[in-house]
Every structure is written in structure tokens, then in C-alpha cells.
Amino acid sequence: QYDPPPGASPLPGLEVAGDIVALGEAVSGWRLGDRVMALTNGGGYAEYAAVPAGQALPVPQGWSLAEAAALPETWFTVTQTLVMRAGLEAGMSVLVQGASGGIGGAAIQIATILGARAIGVVSSAEKADYARGLGAFATIDYKTEDVAERALALTDGQGVDRIVDLIGGPMAEANLKAAARGAHIVQVSALEGSANLNLRLIMGKQLTLSGSTLRPQTAATKAAIAARIRSDLLPALGRPDAIKPRVTPYPMAEAPAAHLDIPFGSLG
Numbered sequence: 001q002y003d004p005p006p007g008a009s010p011l012p013g014l015e016v017a018g019d020i021v022a023l024g025e026a027v028s029g030w031r032l033g034d035r036v037m038a039l040t041n042g043g044g045y046a047e048y049a050a051v052p053a054g055q056a057l058p059v060p061q062g063w064s065l066a067e068a069a070a071l072p073e074t075w076f077t078v079t080q081t082l083v084m085r086a087g088l089e090a091g092m093s094v095l096v097q098g099a100s101g102g103i104g105g106a107a108i109q110i111a112t113i114l115g116a117r118a119i120g121v122v123s124s125a126e127k128a129d130y131a132r133g134l135g136a137f138a139t140i141d142y143k144t145e146d147v148a149e150r151a152l153a154l155t156d157g158q159g160v161d162r163i164v165d166l167i168g169g170p171m172a173e174a175n176l177k178a179a180a181r182g183a184h185i186v187q188v189s190a191l192e193g194s195a196n197l198n199l200r201l202i203m204g205k206q207l208t209l210s211g212s213t214l215r216p217q218t219a220a221t222k223a224a225i226a227a228r229i230r231s232d233l234l235p236a237l238g239r240p241d242a243i244k245p246r247v248t249p250y251p252m253a254e255a256p257a258a259h260l261d262i263p264f265g266s267l268g
Contacts, residue, residue: 003215004041004042004215005215005216005217005218005219007041008041008042009041009042009043010042011042011043011044012042012044012045012255013042013043013045013046013049014039014041014042014044014073014215015037015038015040015044015072015073016037016040016044016069016072017035017037017038017065017068017069018036018049018065019033019034019036020032020036029053030053035058035059035068036058037056037057037058037059037068037069037071037072038055038056038057039051039055039072039073039076039214039226040055041215045255047252052219052222054222054223054226054227055072057226057229057230057234058234060234060242062240063237063244064247066249067244067245067247070102071106073214074102074103074105074106075106075110075229076225076226076229077103077106077214078103078106078107078110078164078188079225079233080212080217080221080225081164082094082162082164083110083114083232084224084228086162086186086208087184088110088111088114088162089115089116090114090115090116091117092116093116093117093118093154093160093162093180094111094117094119094160094162094163094164095147095151095162095163095175095178096108096111096119096120096136096163097163097164097165097166097167097171097175098121098165098166098167099118099120099121099122099127099131099134099136099139100120100122100130100131103166103188104131105130105134108120108131109134109135109243111135113232113233114233116161116162118135119136119137119138119139119151120134120136120139120140121140121142121147122141122142123141123142123143124141124143127139128141138154140154142171146174147171147174148177152177152178158180159178159180159183160180160183161180161182161184162183162186163178163183163184163186164186165186165187165188166187166189167189167192168187168189168192168193168195169192169194170192170195171192172197173195173196173198176201176202176205177201179205179207180205181205181206182206183205183207183208184207184208184209185207185208185210186211187209187212188211188212197209
């Protein structure tokens with residue numbers, strides 16, 4: 001759990017999509033009736049939600065509101081960490097842990113849009129197919145393959161340039177072994193808990209390990225992330241071949257059931 005920004009709604013719901021029905025006096029660039037998706041500071045589980053204007057983005061062409069509402073939190077997270085902080089560039093290789101989940105899937109799509117080559121770490125053939133469908137050029141089944149050895153083989157022994165990890169635990173050591181010299185490892189969660197890391201390996205490879213959480217970031221930081229998505233990523237989402245998230249809709253009254261239906265315990 002992370003502390004919400006000061007003054008944030010205590011109600012759940014961190015991403016929304018809908019039509020603008022009211023505008024603040026200082027807001028420019030938006031009109032009533034515009035279809036938007038937005039990162040909220042809380043309170044998204046409602047018929048109406050107020051969000052900072054800088055955290056809103058146009059709904060991509062051809063997307064439903066339900067599809068668009070599934071995008072902000074994961075894409076803001078990956079854009080901030082992998083793109084803006086870790087400096088992802090075209091031609092880089094990216095190892096994505098938890099590749100079939102929301103964060104992992106966003107990382108694969110964003111890396112692909114920006115011209116990088118994503119390798120998805122998964123736990124089944126079905127999830128491997130899904131990751132490749134999002135744009136991964138290769139996948140690794142961590143249940144049957146050695147992640148570090150396979151990553152090195154896929155990069156001609158050089159190792160991967162960037163790593164997105166939300167697993168932690170034993171995967172942290174695999175990340176160090178799979179990393180290229182000068183690589184950047186982005187830690188966005190730690191589902192498997194803490195890890196003991198080989199500091200000499202980090203030093204010898206000149207690695208960077210950074211961690212971040214999204215919700216406590218300032219409005220200015222979130223607005224900067226939104227601007228980066230709008231300029232570099234959003235155009236690709238409006239193309240006819242854009243891959244949309246798989247959405248299972250629930251009535252608002254059944255929101256608790258939706259949370260209970262989220263699968264836990266299978267990483268990747």
C-alpha cells in the first residue's frame with residue numbers, strides 16, 4: 001500500500017474513462033463532451049469523477065470507454081519508469097517479468113512502439129502466445145527454462161539492456177545475471193518479496209536499479225508522464241492494428257466480485 005496524494009479521495013478507482021461534463025475555470029485544451037481516459041488520485045469507482053486536467057488523455061480512435069479505462073495506470077507506470085527514468089531507446093532489448101499481466105503487457109507494447117525488442121517472461125504456453133501477440137519477439141517460460149541463460153542466448157551473450165520487474169524475490173538475482181553491462185533494472189513491485197542481491201555483480205556490470213511507485217507522485221510529475229504518452233505513444237494506439245486490452249465488464253454494484261475474480265498466485 002502506498003500513501004495517496006494529499007487531499008485524494010479515499011474511495012477506490014485509480015483510472016477512468018468517460019465524457020467531460022464540467023471543466024475547471026483554469027482548464028484549457030479540453031471541451032465539454034470530449035472523450036477522455038484519465039489517471040485519478042482516487043474516487044474512480046463512481047458515475048462522476050474529478051481529475052486533474054493534466055492527468056487526462058484523449059480516448060484513442062476506435063476504442064471503447066471500457067477499453068480506454070484499462071490503460072492509464074499501467075501505461076503511466078511504465079512510461080514513468082522504463083521510458084522517462086530508465087531512458088528506453090529504439091534498438092534496446094527489454095526483459096519483462098510478469099509479461100502477461102497489466103504492467104508487463106504495457107511494457108511489451110510500449111517497448112515495441114518505441115522500437116525496442118521485448119522478451120516476455122511467462123509461466124505457460126498460453127501466456128507466451130499472449131505476450132507475443134502484444135509484440136514480444138521472444139518469451140521465456142520461467143517454470144521450464146533458466147531465465148538468465150535464455151535471455152543471454154537471445155541477446156547473443158550480451159545480456160538485456162533494460163529489465164522491468166514486478167516479481168522480486170528469487171527473480172532479482174536472475175535479473176542481475178541476465179543484464180548487460182550498463183543495464184537498468186526497473187522495480188515496479190515485489191510480489192515475491194525481498195531479495196538478497198550480489199552487490200559485486202551490480203558493481204562489476206555497472207548496473208542501475210531503480211524503484212518507483214505511481215500514486216504518491218506530484219500532479220506535475222503525472223502531467224509530464226501524460227504529455228509523454230500523448231506525444232510518443234498515443235498515436236500508435238489509434239491505428240487500426242493497435243492491440244486493445246482484454247476487458248471483462250462488471251456492473252458497479254459488483255465491483256467487490258471483480259476484485260475477487262482477479263487471479264493471484266500465478267506470476268507471469
